[in-house]
Amino acid sequence: MLTKEEAKKIIDKVLAYSKADEMSVQFTGTRTGNIRFARNTVSTTGETENLSLSITAVLGKKVGTSTINEFDDESLEKAVRRAEEIAHLAPENPEYVSMLGPQTYQQTTGFVESTAEMGPRKRALLAVDSIKPISENKLSGAGFLEDSARFEALGNSKGLFGYNRETSVNFSVTVRTEDGTGSGYGSADFNDVSILDTRTATNIAIQKAIASQNARAVEPGKYTVILEPLAGGELVQFMIRSMEARTADEGRSFLSKKGGGVRLGEKLLDERVTIYSDPMDSEIPGSPFSEEGVPYGKVYWFDKGVVKNMVYSRYWAQQKNVSPLALPGGFTMLGGEDSLADMIAGTEKGILVTRFWYTRWLDPQTQLYTGLTRDGTFYIEDGKIKYPVKNFRFNESPVIMLNNLEALGKPVRVRGNMVPPMKIRDFTFSSLSDAV
Amino acid sequence: MNRRKFVQLSGLGLGSALLVPGFAAGKIIHPEEFMSPGLPPATKKMLADVALNTATSKGATYADVRIGRYLRQYFFTRENKVENIVNSESYGVGIRVIANGTWGFAATNNVTAEGIAKCAQTAVEIAKANSEIQTAPVVLAPQKGVGEVNWKTPIKKNAFAIPVKDKVDLLMTVNDSALKNGAAFVTSNLFFVNEQKYFASTDGSYIDQDIHRMWPTFTVTAVNKQAGRFKSRDALSAPIGMGYEYLDGLDSEKKSVVGGPTVYRYSYDMVEDAILAAKQAQEKLVAKSVPAGKYDMLLDPSNLGLTIHESVGHPLELDRVLGYEANLAGTSFATMDKWRSKNFQYGSDIVNFLADKTQPNTMGRVGFDDEGVPAKEWNLVKDGILVNYQATRDQVHMLGENASHGCSFADSWDSVQFQRMPNVSLQPGAGKYAITDMIKDVEKGIYILGRGSSSIDQQRYNFQFSGQLFYEIKNGEIAGMLDDVAYQSNTQEFWNSCAAICDEDDYRLFGTFFDGKGQPGQASAVSHGCPTSRFNGVNVINTGRKI
Numbered sequence: 001m002l003t004k005e006e007a008k009k010i011i012d013k014v015l016a017y018s019k020a021d022e023m024s025v026q027f028t029g030t031r032t033g034n035i036r037f038a039r040n041t042v043s044t045t046g047e048t049e050n051l052s053l054s055i056t057a058v059l060g061k062k063v064g065t066s067t068i069n070e071f072d073d074e075s076l077e078k079a080v081r082r083a084e085e086i087a088h089l090a091p092e093n094p095e096y097v098s099m100l101g102p103q104t105y106q107q108t109t110g111f112v113e114s115t116a117e118m119g120p121r122k123r124a125l126l127a128v129d130s131i132k133p134i135s136e137n138k139l140s141g142a143g144f145l146e147d148s149a150r151f152e153a154l155g156n157s158k159g160l161f162g163y164n165r166e167t168s169v170n171f172s173v174t175v176r177t178e179d180g181t182g183s184g185y186g187s188a189d190f191n192d193v194s195i196l197d198t199r200t201a202t203n204i205a206i207q208k209a210i211a212s213q214n215a216r217a218v219e220p221g222k223y224t225v226i227l228e229p230l231a232g233g234e235l236v237q238f239m240i241r242s243m244e245a246r247t248a249d250e251g252r253s254f255l256s257k258k259g260g261g262v263r264l265g266e267k268l269l270d271e272r273v274t275i276y277s278d279p280m281d282s283e284i285p286g287s288p289f290s291e292e293g294v295p296y297g298k299v300y301w302f303d304k305g306v307v308k309n310m311v312y313s314r315y316w317a318q319q320k321n322v323s324p325l326a327l328p329g330g331f332t333m334l335g336g337e338d339s340l341a342d343m344i345a346g347t348e349k350g351i352l353v354t355r356f357w358y359t360r361w362l363d364p365q366t367q368l369y370t371g372l373t374r375d376g377t378f379y380i381e382d383g384k385i386k387y388p389v390k391n392f393r394f395n396e397s398p399v400i401m402l403n404n405l406e407a408l409g410k411p412v413r414v415r416g417n418m419v420p421p422m423k424i425r426d427f428t429f430s431s432l433s434d435a436v
Numbered sequence: 437m438n439r440r441k442f443v444q445l446s447g448l449g450l451g452s453a454l455l456v457p458g459f460a461a462g463k464i465i466h467p468e469e470f471m472s473p474g475l476p477p478a479t480k481k482m483l484a485d486v487a488l489n490t491a492t493s494k495g496a497t498y499a500d501v502r503i504g505r506y507l508r509q510y511f512f513t514r515e516n517k518v519e520n521i522v523n524s525e526s527y528g529v530g531i532r533v534i535a536n537g538t539w540g541f542a543a544t545n546n547v548t549a550e551g552i553a554k555c556a557q558t559a560v561e562i563a564k565a566n567s568e569i570q571t572a573p574v575v576l577a578p579q580k581g582v583g584e585v586n587w588k589t590p591i592k593k594n595a596f597a598i599p600v601k602d603k604v605d606l607l608m609t610v611n612d613s614a615l616k617n618g619a620a621f622v623t624s625n626l627f628f629v630n631e632q633k634y635f636a637s638t639d640g641s642y643i644d645q646d647i648h649r650m651w652p653t654f655t656v657t658a659v660n661k662q663a664g665r666f667k668s669r670d671a672l673s674a675p676i677g678m679g680y681e682y683l684d685g686l687d688s689e690k691k692s693v694v695g696g697p698t699v700y701r702y703s704y705d706m707v708e709d710a711i712l713a714a715k716q717a718q719e720k721l722v723a724k725s726v727p728a729g730k731y732d733m734l735l736d737p738s739n740l741g742l743t744i745h746e747s748v749g750h751p752l753e754l755d756r757v758l759g760y761e762a763n764l765a766g767t768s769f770a771t772m773d774k775w776r777s778k779n780f781q782y783g784s785d786i787v788n789f790l791a792d793k794t795q796p797n798t799m800g801r802v803g804f805d806d807e808g809v810p811a812k813e814w815n816l817v818k819d820g821i822l823v824n825y826q827a828t829r830d831q832v833h834m835l836g837e838n839a840s841h842g843c844s845f846a847d848s849w850d851s852v853q854f855q856r857m858p859n860v861s862l863q864p865g866a867g868k869y870a871i872t873d874m875i876k877d878v879e880k881g882i883y884i885l886g887r888g889s890s891s892i893d894q895q896r897y898n899f900q901f902s903g904q905l906f907y908e909i910k911n912g913e914i915a916g917m918l919d920d921v922a923y924q925s926n927t928q929e930f931w932n933s934c935a936a937i938c939d940e941d942d943y944r945l946f947g948t949f950f951d952g953k954g955q956p957g958q959a960s961a962v963s964h965g966c967p968t969s970r971f972n973g974v975n976v977i978n979t980g981r982k983i
Contacts, residue, residue: 034955038760038761038762038763042566044541044854046541046956048543066463066464066465067462067463067524068463082466086466089600091517091518091604094516095517120565140762142761142762172763173763174762174763176759176762250620250621250659251620251659251661252620252657252659252666257664258662259661259662259664357893357894358892359891360889362922363979366980366983370889370891370900370922371891372891372893374894391893393891393898395977395979399983400983431900431975433893433897433926434926435769435893435896435898
């Protein structure tokens, strides 16, 4: 992990060699480690470190890139010349937009020393904390833990410079009963490993595995569902990642309007739906800049159900005379104060969904997706979980789903996003699955 | 280029089961560097011996080493411009050992005797550390050393030797042809991969391989802004284990169905397909929305290949069956008790699936796998009955066999090799039976081509697939195009509904270029061959919605 000063020194050296019209440098360093277990024993472990410097040279509207992981003066100069040669060879890019000048970036809080310093022993201890209760319960577990520490520095010949570093640790575990009739899942992800408790996530998976045994078949159809944050968050994420302004303007997006134009400013979702991104969010801190150096700030995508913003590349923003807006990694969806247990208690009849699996688009125009429930699907009656049910295939659109909103619970962090549990009416289950 | 950017530029709807190998892994290079030969075999042998000798001297009872040079050239275009060209080389060494009965793996990009010795020592240390929490020692099937050998994909034209300009010109012609024929938008891509892999093991094998594969593809979109509708059609090409000759567009490898599509075998006409795609995307805008119900399905290899991949290839991976993939991809319905029974009816009695690492033009074709096992073929399903799985050296003893199937693969020098799918293909029917014959025999059916939306559960029972082109069949004739089609079934029910399979003349390949598996995820490429096949009484749903 290089410091800001160390990274800047190398970037400045690279830029000094440039003979191109414009040059930018992206410098990243990553250390990742992982441990994987299955059938209650470790199967693979690994650790890799990588430093990589990417140089982009621009000649008129011709762009060339080279990468290098050696940082002596001679190698750096050679890489600069190679980028310039590749730019010479490249066809003109009519959509090339001149590089950004100096920008102001916020200081994010995504780097935690204890996570950056993780090693094989810490990983093994966290894995054992998961494996032990699984074995004690005579169940079978498979899990994966991956941690990373990363820095990213950007610089260009117009004076732009940015530096950010972040850490993350992700854990997931699937617990199955020995007879194969029950399966449960637990997961957690943080920037700070000291918050990670693999035993707690595993206990949830154990409970779900035991509770989901011998599931009953329930007819597919439209149901009131409570989507745990992992399930609902997946569909919302797909929708957020489809908010490109250019495709909407071109008439091939769910944000395109019949007869032309886009749905910016239109109320598209239930008024309780507010979704934004904020790299300064302490729960899910993100990078302060995009790959091109566009600063990330707090951006509302939906505010009280209204489409507030779309993603604009620098080229498309220039065409449309608006500011560029890049899509950051995570999003926050506001919710209420109810816990998942409160939401179950307030449900007369419904289905509780732990997570979805193999979710794929069906129609980008309507944001229709298909996928299956997995690792714990339960029937709720009179405020109580009555029995496990067999898994369903769903065919549903997050746009339709977020118009059929009954209630939102308290958001929690899942896969780098803050997502509430959601109670949805008329959620479409199209068929049954025998999979456990 | 990150994964999100790749998906955006390529127009490929990649999901969790598709992986994009790291483009930034290794170096971006000048295209001329593709043709440099790399290290001479004698040097590679010397370096491999350093790895093997160091590992055994530190306590390894087995070791293998892979010196890998992975070349990739990817083109991304839209309409009249090139969005990106990636020329990359990834180069390094991966060393795998068994010490104290436990696997250990380490990798380095320091390809020197010192770097390799240090890496081998690390691999042994990791194995010994892991052995403290290992419950059972590794059981490795024997593999006789093959000495110094080499193998190369038999290509006619090395894609990496073709000038960048020629490839850009081709894509620009493709895009221009689509736009002139009614497309509003078009993205097109060329993907070329060359794996130069040197494998050596303490068994006495020194194997030098040069493996090539490629994928030309595009997505054409037609838009009706007034109606607020848009429809796309993807290329009907196959990712394939061939050289640039695949793009020759030979008439002899082409077949047109009256009132229906044009399909390609071992030679692809990308420009012609783009023109057809533009016209068909416009047809889709006004196609009839399918009434949901039961239909007899005629599935072209460009569609059925994915169904084979998901419902036969993956569930018969032995590591999945045993629970090693439970946390991500899941397990399998095809449990070992079903295999042991010797009477599990996977499909109807005309259904035969062959696993084959030797099949010409396929992406899974190699001389040897990534643990030095010679390529072979074997039956997975014979006359409808489940007869075997796919296994590696450390798994095959569980099947009562003493020779690996040769299914070990790593997607990079710094990835540990593990069980990956071989080519899995549905065998042609006996006797003469063409697509046109099959259409004549159907009263109420749908003929589907191309890869569309796909989803299958974590034990590979329930699936739903869509496609690119849907033709209604009424009373033995194609009766126009349909839209909003997806078919749902479960694996055993579906393959048991297989009522007819076309003959060898119609046998074509489908492939997946970026198939994901494992944690951390690795991508592999594999082909699936089959002729057009008929399935009776399949459930079709209508996917049309309004928002």
